[in-house]
Amino acid sequence: MRLSIHLAASVAAVALVPSAFAQPSVATAKPAPVADLVRAIDIPYEQFTLPNGLRVVVHTDRKAPVVAVSVWYDVGSKHEPAGKTGFAHLFEHLMFNGSENAPGDFFEPLKQVGATDLNGTTYFDRTNYFETVPTAALEQALYLESDRMGWLTGAISQAVLDEQRGVVQNEKRQGDNQPYGLVRYKLIEGVFPADHPYGHSTIGSMADLDKASLQDVKDWFRDHYGPNNAVLVLAGDIDVATAKQLTAKYFGPIKRGPESVAPEAAVPMLAQSKAEVMKDRVAAPLVVKSWPVPGLNDPAAPALEVAASVLGGLASSRFDNALVKGDKTAVQVSAGYSDFAQVGTFTIQAVVRPGVDPAIVSKRLDELVAEFVRNGPTADEVQRTLTTNVSRRIGGLESVGGFGGKAVALAEGALYSGDPGFYKKQLAALAAQTPASVKAAAQTWLTRPNYSLTVMPGERDAYDEAQVPPPAKEVNAPEVAAKGTREPMPKVGEVGALAFPAVQRARLSNGVELVYAQRGTVPITQMVASFDAGTAADVADKLGTQAMTLAMIDEGTKRFNSIQLAEAKERLGLDIFTGSSADRTTVSFRAPSANLAPSLAIWADLLRAPAFPESELGRVRTQMLTQIAQELTDPEGIAERIVPPILYGAGHPYAKDRGSGDAAAVRALTRADLVAFQKAWLRPDKAKIFVVSDRPMAEVQAALDAALAGWKAEGTAGTKVFREDRSLPAPRIVLVDRPDSPQSRITGALRTGLRGTQDLLPVITANDALGGDFLGRINMDLRETKHWSYGAYGGFQRHANAAPYLINAPVQADKTGAAIASMRSEISAFVGAKPMTQAEFDRTMTGATRSLAGNFETSGDVLGAMQANDLYQRPDDYYATITQAYRTMTRDQLNNAIRSVIDPNRFVWVVIGDAKAVRPQLDTVGLPVDQLSAASVAGAPEERK
Template sequence: MRLSISLTASVAALALVSPAVAQSTTQPHAGAAASPAKPAPVADLVKAIDIPFEQFTLTNGLRVVVHTDRKAPVVAVSVWYDVGSKHEPAGKTGFAHLFEHLMFNGSENAPGDFFEPLKQVGATDLNGTTYFDRTNYFETVPAAALEQALYLESDRMGWLTGAISQAVLDEQRGVVQNEKRQGDNEPYGLVSYKLIEGVFPKGHPYGHSTIGSMADLDRASVQDVKDWFRDHYGPNNAVLVLAGDIDVPTARRLTEKYFGAIKPGPKSVAPQAAVPALAQPRNEVMKDRVAAPLVVKSWPVPGLNDAAAPALEVAAAVLGGLASSRFDNALVKGDKTAVQVSASYSDFAQVGTFTIQALVRPDVDPAIVSRRLDELVAEFIRNGPTADEVQRTLTSTISRRLGGLEAVGGSGGKAVALAEGALYSNDPGFYKKQLAALALQTPASVKAAVQHWLKRPSYSLTVVPGDRDAYEEAQVPPPAEQAPAPDVAAKGTREPMPAVGDVGALAFPKVERARLSNGVELVYAQRTTVPVTQMVASFDAGAAADVADKLGTQSMTLAMIDEGTARLNSIQLAEAKERLGLDIFTGSSADRTTVSFRAPSANLAPALDLWADLLRAPSFPDSELARVRAQMLTQIAQEQTDPEGIEQRIAPPILYGPSHPYAKNQGSGDAKAVAALTRADLVAFHRAWLRPEKAKVFVVSDRPLAEVQAGLNRVLAGWKGEGTAGTKLFLKDRPAPTPRIVLADRPNSPQSRISGLLRTGMRGTDDLLPVITANDALGGDFLGRINMDLRETKHWSYGAYGGFGRHAEEASYQLRAPVQADKTGASIAAMRTEMAAFVGDRPMTQAEFQRTITGATRSLAGNFETSRAVLSAMQANDLYRRPDDYYGTITQRYRAMTRDQLNGAIRSVIDPNRFVWIVIGDAKTVRPQLDSLGLPVEVMRAASVTDVPQGE
């Protein structure tokens, strides 16, 4: 289950490359004449965001909110409990989150893992989270499976404690502690704890992390957790939101049927949680294994129900949220002392935090950046934002919320908006009030808020490279003998779980193809659920097209592509995007390089102008190259401190061979090569690969094809390739990698990141559906044998999975398992055993087969509920040379499969003895374990991943 613990955006995943001021060097394209439309007013965007709802309350206090959305035959079920880490007393930190895990382990009338029945009904967006203010559980299910989902949710609400045993507690405690290790093991992974402790005084309800301490988790007893359940999880402490293919009469009947008999419990009471005032500024320094210093400053401020909340949201965007933010312009693009700066307002139910963070250029004294941040904040307090800054913030913020409300459920859809309002503000429609208040913000209102709140003392933390302090490890005591606690109900007192009705078929939108006037193919699908257009220019390039002796050329080209065009420099470009609510993204896979956008369809015409400028005429200014290069070098250095980043740099040359095009897919590139890149290198890559002959444009929009095609013809007219196009050469005959273990020594890591790599001989364009389907029971799902063994049975990992790394020319099999350090060797042995059994004497069972096929067919409607999912599927179908109606016919293919067919397919691919294993961990702890596995062990320093052993 996912856990939110950070007060700010994850500092471990900072995107280091930002836009910068650019100088025009080329002429605008012919289609860049004045756009035929002006940006839509903010008021019109606000009006487009509407989630009609009705609500009622059962006699036991359960509040039910219903929203009808008939676009797909699915219903989002979202249960929010008024209990979070702020309710935890001293000595019991982490209990709310631990209990979130326990509630996935089955209940008295539905024993076994909660994921098992939901997998079979085809649930999507299935998870649970814990935070300061709440615990929530959510799943989107076919409408025909709604009764079963409600049965399961109600059973764990009313009939849970009898299913909690010492074994279950020990299992989930171990999983949670590995979840904690996994987050802590990342660069800057301990920052969130310091921020919480620095901003809030000891004993404040918001003054400890949601995941808790190792010691408190160790001390949790069965009686403790049962008492915790009885005190907090009654129906009168919950909000149930049903959104989708459902109406109010049906919701009344079903919620009364399944939840009505549950007795209310003690009413949850919000703890006293005033906004604290720091007596004086507080500054701390901590060391961490990071490549660049980090400066963080945080203020305690009011929460989301305070009148100051919308003004603080705007202030954070203007200072460090917009692409043209004050911090970015001054520190990243201006004096170039930082490689990334951001600001955020975290609006909790009772309090909030206003946090700024700057990733400092490695050769700069972080004290210089800290002082400059103070100066910029002081200037902002004195003068406030401009009217244009406020307007750009409002348009950008509201446009993103418009696009984010297409899904009925998940972690950010319409059910979430309604549940948050009901639980935090006693009004499911509170999102409307928030948007209205946001739209009313002015420079004066924002200035008044920051003058009141940001003049107060703040907490400052500077993270510098160095050895971490000793890590707090778990010391789980032996289980104590305890008297059995009384159960709230006797097992078996309910009716059996209801069956699932006929599940509605997937209605994948019709995909149409057309040609633009310049010959580029247009692949289009219409979705009218939200007035948003998403568009991707996909080029036949990708990491495989990177320059062999200059790895990182593609990354640098994409990083520089929005540094300016012939018409606009970087700041002007960023401001223009913000006025339109336009987001432009660049990205790449092994096979494709993409330049994409998302915008309100009301602003489609001017959005196309900006997007086309970036495609056709990026200026790649020499004046900004040194800065962006420094950012990219910092990114590369950061990748060498992060377990996942290290693996991404090591694995491709080992798996594919050093001369293979896919071996180039090594993170952000080679530091020496990036340091030597010139503007001419970037221009040459752009001309060779980002050209119309290599492009296809994919679009999902509420606007008709004719309008989209006409708009593209206008802005791309006359676009032609220049010079010689790039080519990729894929060698077919290569020796397989030698089975072995490559150990990257990362000292003092509480976890090891294990990767198992197998070159299969298959291509991504092959028909992989049988092997992918078979792998569901081995490594492709939460219920797969590898995850259930390492996580649920042994609780050595927070999650372990295996699947096919699918590229056009290769389809390798790859395992991923972060495990506690002392179980590294045993975990590899366990995975090898599971694979050997699966392709040997314990193949997929009939129950696993039935679960896989049923889940795959029933989940289709939920999988493609959003335009984003449809757009992704359109691109995948094209890359793998599948028909456009592939998902429209896949149900028949699933139903025609047999268990013997699937077992035979996976048996022909997986050989546990041919894997190469990569381990990123502490060699002094891990090496002795690996030496016992019977494979050669090669050791390298994690900080020297360019020296990868590349023997075939």
């Protein structure tokens, strides 16, 4: 199992292996050479450059009537001089606040055209903006992107600057407020000299941002955001001829700006290894070691990528095998290579088992790295790494845009390496790696001095907190220097209809229902075994039984122990992962269709008879207990544990949805408990299998029949009882004291009388204007108007037998009480005197209908929709008919629908924050306040103040 520690994330391994479909066994499976896999990855493109220097890259993909628009600027935090840190990131925010010829929030027009994957990001090397729009809305998207490139400065006022500066400060607070949230700053400071271009965080110094004048930020824009410093990628339903015409029309008039010059950024050499210790309110010690290394354009880059994967990236990595599964001194270990444009970092980290001296783990990490440097990886380790890493790229290429689609691959290559096709060179170089080349890179770079940081549990060390900026001095509309200098924004044409694939149903030979859809965009099969269980089926006096069962399910079979199983999956490019919702427990499968049969053999073993080996139980239990302790240090984790019992009452099945369970119960769980849960709930008579594949249904069904033949239910099935309960929780504020929190996490919880199986489309659609969207009133008030939060949203949490309304709003600590008062006011107005306006209704309806094609671009999107339709008892063609349902709605219908279920006076407000700073504010809100200790959240006797 993998823990959800803030600094670590596991990446699924998925490969494309074009071997024969039907293979008799895992042992005889012969994945194709990695070089063949690399040759199969292709993103055809053409490029041209406008006279003003704008580079345009075009990729045609006609699978859906959408186009990804991605603009990458050659400006990141590495370009910031001393005294102006954070400017690049600040401008990412400012450029969403409207331009001279398109005033107002940038999200407004894009919402109306049905944009999906809409966002922007900043990092050391670049700032990018991206959206995927219906083909008919492409001209409007290009107008908006060009207007903020060429006509922005007149729209930046002091009020806008102060607003977005406050938002950025709350983005910083939100990150800092997490367990281990300050480690990112220490690592940068430890690896790079203070004057190095990569020597400060992208979010920057809040003091620098507070000092920034209006003229400073306008000068920064003029110096860095010219068309000659940008790459525009258009990927999807477009051709080069159209791209040339439209880009010349919209971007051609923008004048060239100063050339962006990459700063000198050599890989630093630390004079000697340095070790530091810091304290934080965390559940377990963390050991981190980081080396400065070359960046992505260096010949050593692919070898360093392989080294990181072998040491701590694979499920069967050396660190995992030695420290987690071997001596069990760590509960999680990972390694990663961050390949920036000019430099990189090679970082390893270990979450230390509570009670173990971190120095022991640190020393063992050093020994394992030293052994790797001496001897290098094995050929099998290199092969498994190459298959895994090439596979990750395939998984992302089904999407044309977003955070990791085709547009991203082309833009990164163009901006960082001067070649949109650089991804092919990277993959070819990766495929060419050998044990000798990886060993050589490790000997060159991992023998140098490194920076080491140990984080110990304790009171968080003091750090400079961002100050609240002064209120905006200017409340009038932003100045407009060149309003009307362009033609009006183009209209949106007729948007293409959603082409949701046909869904077919059948029965396997053992009676399990198969729900299938065919998508041929990538040669991969995804499937989910969905069981009618979920956290509602957890054992009432042993909360955590389901979580432990899922954590143990892939720890071994009769054929493989834990390590052998991980290696077998990696060789096949197979990814198996587990999950659960309140209603369903899932065991999911993702594999190259060419390896379907041998991959299914492993998956079937886990479904039918997982071993639950006693030899792994103690280790997994320790990992789970650490996860539970971690949840109790995390504001989100605390909220997830406390809100369900408040909403439903302690005896309700949905009240069991409390994170990873109860620590005392998990400590007492035995193998027999896990086997009993598996037999009662993870059984064929409670299962449905959902599949999206490029292979025909008959072929997939035959493979499943072969793999699952003879799978039968044994013993008595588990039952869930949902009794009707008309009682409602008393309106109040529940405060959980989390000392020294720079933000308070607020959850507003309202139990409604709705069930998820009802037609909730009217209330969900109405809520778009209140809490369901960036432009919703709650977010616009707390983020854009007051800049007290980085983001605040509300929506219906849809379960089969309930649909409560939940609001999540992290706000700066000194505005906690005022934020609750403000949200109560917004909700009251929306269901009272100020309901959804005609403008909000029009925006919601056009956005909902026009975004459908982009919402179901990938196989994973389709697979999720199929499961949701089944759970909520909707027809399989639900999304094919939803447009007509939207068109029959009226504004009065939506207002009446949401007014009938949301009572602003019945909310319970849960606040996770620093009681000494927050309690006086809450006492003025007008609701009773229950203050709980951290111990009560952990399951100890409740303590109220």
